[in-house]
Amino acid sequence: MFTGIVKGLGEIVEQQSAGGDTRLTIDIGDTDLGPIAIGDSIAVSGVCLTATEIEGRRFAADVSKETLALTTLGDQKIGSKINLEAPLRAGEPLGGHMVAGHVDGLGVLEEMVADARSWRLVFSVPKKLAHYVAPKGSVAVDGISLTVNEVSGRRFGVNIIPHTMSHTTLGARRIGDRVNIEIDVIARYLARISGHE
Known part of the structure; x- marks a missing residue:
């Protein structure tokens, strides 16, 4: 669950095709997402993605063919800026509203x-x-x-x-x-x- 309060901008630095899906590598720059672990959810321009690899200030996430077709992630290129938000953690204030990261x-x-x-x-x-x-x-x-x-x-x-x-x-x-x-x-x-x- 997210709140829709964007923590900062990231940048797509790599796109790899993987059997019809795409693996995106995103550089979070100086955005503070708190501690990120493999398997964590991260909202990427409103799309809930799972971090599958982490290296320094970058994380990778697999994006399905359906998600690419139904969201703007399919339009993005290397160098595209994207909004980033880490999931709401217990005890944190709900600054925006309840956002699932499931684009309608x-x-x-x-x-x-x-x-x-x-x-x-x-x-x-x-x-x-x-x-x-x-x-x-x-x-x-x-x-x-x-x-x-x-x-x-x-x-x-x-x-x-x-x-x-x-x-x-x-x-x-x-x-x-x-x-x-x-x-x-x-x-x-x-x-x-x-x-x-």
Whole structure:
């Protein structure tokens, strides 16, 4: 379980094909993820991956063909920057919202407008996800916990403060870019219970 509070940026430094899957090697740079052990989960731009090798400030993770097809990890190249978060540990504060690292679908950045010192971003999501997104609810975009400002059909808007723009991949996003979307787990279960899936 994660919180959507990105700890820093990493960089993909190696990609190896392995029987249709891919092994990514990620350099975490100066990001503080705490102690990492083989078998630990790490959120990589919102995708929960398992560390299979660790060497210094780098870790490797195997990414399945399905994950490559259904997330933006399939778009990444050597040199791509990615958001990093270690899993929530017992006793740590829940700073964002409950994030599983299980991407529900891909969204698209539709608008990006300066709003005082912040930025107002508008994303579109697939129709099957739209009814899970609610004003003042939570959504994870590339693993970043965000509060939804407004919703209109398949589009929702958020405000991004300067710190988030400079410390996550959102600062490098452009109109038309695809992003990983994870809907709020509580919204998912409420929809299931109420029969509105």
